[in-house]
Amino acid sequence: MESLHNTHVKLLAFDFLSLTPSSSSSHPNTIYRKHTIISRTETLGIITSCDHKPDRFLRFTVDDGTGCIPCVLWLNQLTSPYFSRRCPPDVRRIATMAREFATRVQIGVCVRVRGKVTVYRGDLQLTVGDVVVERDPNAEILHWLECVRLGIKCYDRLHA
Amino acid sequence: MGYASSSTLLCCHHQRVQLCPNPKSKSKSKSKSKSRATMSAANIPSGSLVILQELNSSSPHFKQGASLRVTGKLQEYDVETAIAVIYDGGATLAVDTQHLRLNLRAGSLYQFIGELYIQPNNEGLLKARVGRNVDGMDLNLYQQSLKLLRQFQSDQISHLVQQQ
Numbered sequence: 001m002e003s004l005h006n007t008h009v010k011l012l013a014f015d016f017l018s019l020t021p022s023s024s025s026s027h028p029n030t031i032y033r034k035h036t037i038i039s040r041t042e043t044l045g046i047i048t049s050c051d052h053k054p055d056r057f058l059r060f061t062v063d064d065g066t067g068c069i070p071c072v073l074w075l076n077q078l079t080s081p082y083f084s085r086r087c088p089p090d091v092r093r094i095a096t097m098a099r100e101f102a103t104r105v106q107i108g109v110c111v112r113v114r115g116k117v118t119v120y121r122g123d124l125q126l127t128v129g130d131v132v133v134e135r136d137p138n139a140e141i142l143h144w145l146e147c148v149r150l151g152i153k154c155y156d157r158l159h160a
Numbered sequence: 161m162g163y164a165s166s167s168t169l170l171c172c173h174h175q176r177v178q179l180c181p182n183p184k185s186k187s188k189s190k191s192k193s194k195s196r197a198t199m200s201a202a203n204i205p206s207g208s209l210v211i212l213q214e215l216n217s218s219s220p221h222f223k224q225g226a227s228l229r230v231t232g233k234l235q236e237y238d239v240e241t242a243i244a245v246i247y248d249g250g251a252t253l254a255v256d257t258q259h260l261r262l263n264l265r266a267g268s269l270y271q272f273i274g275e276l277y278i279q280p281n282n283e284g285l286l287k288a289r290v291g292r293n294v295d296g297m298d299l300n301l302y303q304q305s306l307k308l309l310r311q312f313q314s315d316q317i318s319h320l321v322q323q324q
Contacts, residue, residue, distance in 0.1 A: 012312075046292070048289070048290055065208065138297055141302055145308065151312060
């Protein structure tokens with residue numbers, strides 16, 4: 001089976017929301033698009049909601065016109081045991097970047113978000129790796145066309 | 161950039177929405193064209209992409225409470241009622257912008273996401289919850305790309321249905 005593992009797969013929200021988490025207990029974190037394994041995606045759209053818990057997380061939704069993708073940006077790097085074994089300067093750098101990304105998340109802003117596809121309480125979400133504000137009003141159109149082209153010419157062909 | 165002025169509101173989908181101006185981003189007032197708020201409800205419906213010419217009484221999108229994303233040039237704006245009228249290709253739509261804080265300029269291009277309210281006279285009014293200035297957007301390219309997007313979405317969904 002071919003894989004797009006570690007590739008930021010450009011997906012429209014309707015496509016993202018139809019991804020299938022593995023039902024196998026041996027591969028609990030595996031996500032499939034049709035029969036292709038993916039782990040990371042890239043989306044672009046308008047932020048339509050956000051819920052900020054300082055020093056914990058920032059939840060927001062990205063609406064690309066085909067659906068809303070729930071995103072979570074973790075902000076707990078300085079307190080989470082998950083990061084306790086990592087080099088402190090690296091953790092501080094990651095925390096600083098996450099805070100910088102958080103300042104970009106505002107309702108009405110068009111953003112490009114990349115991250116890992118995860119499942120929270122049975123629902124798919126995007127665990128944010130980075131956030132870029134798109135100021136060009138044509139960026140969303142280009143993203144649609146790239147998603148369509150890649151979907152037809154690349155992603156759909158992997159399991160054909 | 162603007163944000164809604166009231167502290168709490170109920171949008172037409174009955175979602176409790178908290179509007180909390182963020183002092184940090186308030187200082188970045190140079191980005192004037194986006195509405196901003198902090199919502200507690202994450203379950204916000206997606207605004208379906210609609211071209212104004214398609215939005216007539218026979219359109220499947222012309223339903224009470226339908227969540228839509230519309231794009232058009234600002235024709236007029238009433239400061240008292242906060243109702244903006246946008247137009248594109250001969251069609252117009254009234255947009256209620258009372259929950260947004262936008263610097264609206266006649267002739268500029270705007271995009272709004274919100275819920276459609278059909279008035280007793282059968283005219284549509286979009287109650288906007290998000291708005292932004294999109295001056296520079298190629299509307300012809302937008303409409304052509306939207307056709308491709310819809311075709312792709314339709315093909316993908318029928319493929320998924322066939323698989324099930």
